Structure formats: structure tokens, C-alpha cells
Amino acid sequence: MSVLEIGCAEGELGKKVKEKYQLEYYGFEISQDVIQAMTVLDGVFRLADQVSEERKFDLIMSFHVLEHISDLSAVIVDWKHWLKPNGIVILEVPNNAGHPWVEDDNNPEHIHQFGMSSIAALLQRHGFIIKMMSTGFFESPSYTDSIRLVAELALSRKDKQDSLIEAIRKTIHEPFDVFCVGGDFKNYIEPIMPHLNVISLFDNDAMKKEMGGKPVILFENEKNEQRPILIASIRYEEQIRDELLQKKVSLNNIYYLSDILLGVNSNG
Known part of the structure; x- marks a missing residue:
């Protein structure tokens, strides 16, 4: 594992770790603390130029540093370049003034004052997602209340779709049908239909004529031809499963979108 601490001072935290x-x-x-560090x-x-393009870190930590930096965007962009794709950032800054008895932080070395929404917005604007955020962390008697958050790089639209395609292909290894073309289908399945080997779309609503370039039809066993069926509805999956079982569809041929989204590689 490789760690980068932004503002490491004399390196005391790193030494203990x-x-x-x-x-x-x-x-x-x-600062001159670099000599001891x-x-x-x-x-x-x-x-920043000293960090080579090839060097990437699993973890970047920054404790009470961002409030000192004028060009926040430049710093966050550097972090993105230095972080591995699955790496995380742990960040801490004073919560507003940093003490409940003080309204504004007038420390001349502090250029910025953050709240939970503003620090989260800064990272999200630069392509991070917040995994955890809380307040109440002690830094010093002057800053008894700090915000600490954990963030990671957000996946691109293509990366998200590729991950879902891979998960479906790992779960269903052959051409399959889809039952239910409601909201869950439109969110997850329809955008990646060109990359899936979907044969038929079934739904109990006969008013739905076409989705993803395929006709939507009422379920019949002969139209399914014993292919696997993906139930693309979280809310109604049990109801649809029971309906399919009543129509003599094998339980081993029934798969659930909910299982795929949760990373469960099972069916039935």
C-alpha cells in the first residue's frame, strides 16, 4: 500500500504509521519541516511537478491543509492525478470556524472556511464521491470541531455501464429475456441494451409497445422458449417470480436485477 500525506510537517504521523x-x-x-520529514x-x-506521472497512491490524506490553500481546484486536480483508480482520500478541515464559540475563523493563515456542504461540493465538482462525512473531530483547543470525510473517484458513465454489463454477463451466460420494462428497466437495462443478448421483452402492460428497439409483449411460454428470464423490477420481483412459476417456468431460469445490483451471483 502507498500513502501520500499532504502537509506532512516533520513526518511524525507517517513515522508512527x-x-x-x-x-x-x-x-x-x-515548509522547512521537509528536511526532518x-x-x-x-x-x-x-x-507537484516532483510527483511523477507513473506514481499513484492508494491513500491520500490531508489534515487541516485545504483552508490554507488559495487555488483549491489546482490542488484537487493534482490529487486526482496521483490517486489510483480504487484509491481513497481522507480529508479534514475545521467545521466552519472550528469552535462553537466562534462565528468566523479570522486566522490570517486560513484563506477558506468550510461547512459540510461546501467541502462536499468542492470534491464532487472535481469528480469525487463522498463515502463518509462527519463532524466533531478534535484538532486542537482552537479547533475542537472539524469535518472529516472519506472520498473516492467517481466512475465515468462508460465505466458504470461497463461494470453493469460485466455483472450481467457473469450472471447470465446465454441469450435471455427480460420481464418488466418499468423504471428499473429504464435506469439499468435500456441504456446498455445494445451490449446485451436480450431476445424478448415481456411486460403485463400491453400499452407498452417498444423499449430499447425491441417490441414489448405479454408473456407466453412458447415465446420464451425456456431461455433465462431477468426480472428487471425491484418492487415487483416476488410477484413476477410467482407469476412465472405458475406458468411452469423453471426457478433455475429466473434471475433478479436486484441480485446483480447487490453483487449476488445466484438465481432462483
Whole structure:
């Protein structure tokens, strides 16, 4: 595992972490503390250009740094370049003024004051998704209330679709039919229909004529020809399953969109 701490100071946190875990721990520090940090960490950078294009990190941490930085966008863009695709960011900043008795943070070294919504919006605007966020973290007597959040890079639209296509193909290994073309179908199945080997679309609503370039028809066993059936409705999956079982469809041929979305590789 490789870690990058933004604003590592003299490297005390990294030193303690390295004593407990086997990992690569790097720092980013612009002050003279970099001299001491270099003696205890695996490497310390003073400029963004010093981080090579090939070097990526599993974890980037930043504790009480962003409030000091004028060009926030440039910093967050750098983090995106340095983070591995499945990496995470742990970030902490003062919550508003940082103390419940103070309305505004007038520390001259602090350029920005964040609330939960503003720090989340900053990361989301640059392609991160927030996995966890909370307040009440102690930094010092001056900053008894800090926001801490965990974020990761959001998948692109193509990456999201590719992941869903792969999950469906791993679950259903042959041409299949789909039952129910409601909201769940339109969210998950219709956008990737060209990449799936879907033969027939079934629905109990005869008013639905076509979806994804295929006609929507009422279910009949002879039209299904014993192919696997994906129930593309979370709300009505049990009702549809019971209906299919009454029509002598094998339980082993019934698959659920809910299982695929939850990563459950089972059917029936």
C-alpha cells in the first residue's frame, strides 16, 4: 500500500504509521519541516511537478491543509492525478470556524472556511464521491470541531455501464429475456441494451409497445422458449417470480436485477 500525506510537517504521523504497518509512506510539505520529514518517510515532495506521472497512491490524506490553500481546484486536480483508480482520500478541515464559540475563523493563515456542504461540493465538482462525512473531530483547543470525510473517484458513465454489463454477463451466460420494462428497466437495462443478448421483452402492460428497439409483449411460454428470464423490477420481483412459476417456468431460469445490483451471483 502507498500513502501520500499532504502537509506532512516533520513526518511524525507517517513515522508512527510505518512502525505499525508495512507500507510506503510519502509526504508533501513546502515548509522547512521537509528536511526532518525526509529522514523518517520514504520520500517527501515539495512541488507537484516532483510527483511523477507513473506514481499513484492508494491513500491520500490531508489534515487541516485545504483552508490554507488559495487555488483549491489546482490542488484537487493534482490529487486526482496521483490517486489510483480504487484509491481513497481522507480529508479534514475545521467545521466552519472550528469552535462553537466562534462565528468566523479570522486566522490570517486560513484563506477558506468550510461547512459540510461546501467541502462536499468542492470534491464532487472535481469528480469525487463522498463515502463518509462527519463532524466533531478534535484538532486542537482552537479547533475542537472539524469535518472529516472519506472520498473516492467517481466512475465515468462508460465505466458504470461497463461494470453493469460485466455483472450481467457473469450472471447470465446465454441469450435471455427480460420481464418488466418499468423504471428499473429504464435506469439499468435500456441504456446498455445494445451490449446485451436480450431476445424478448415481456411486460403485463400491453400499452407498452417498444423499449430499447425491441417490441414489448405479454408473456407466453412458447415465446420464451425456456431461455433465462431477468426480472428487471425491484418492487415487483416476488410477484413476477410467482407469476412465472405458475406458468411452469423453471426457478433455475429466473434471475433478479436486484441480485446483480447487490453483487449476488445466484438465481432462483
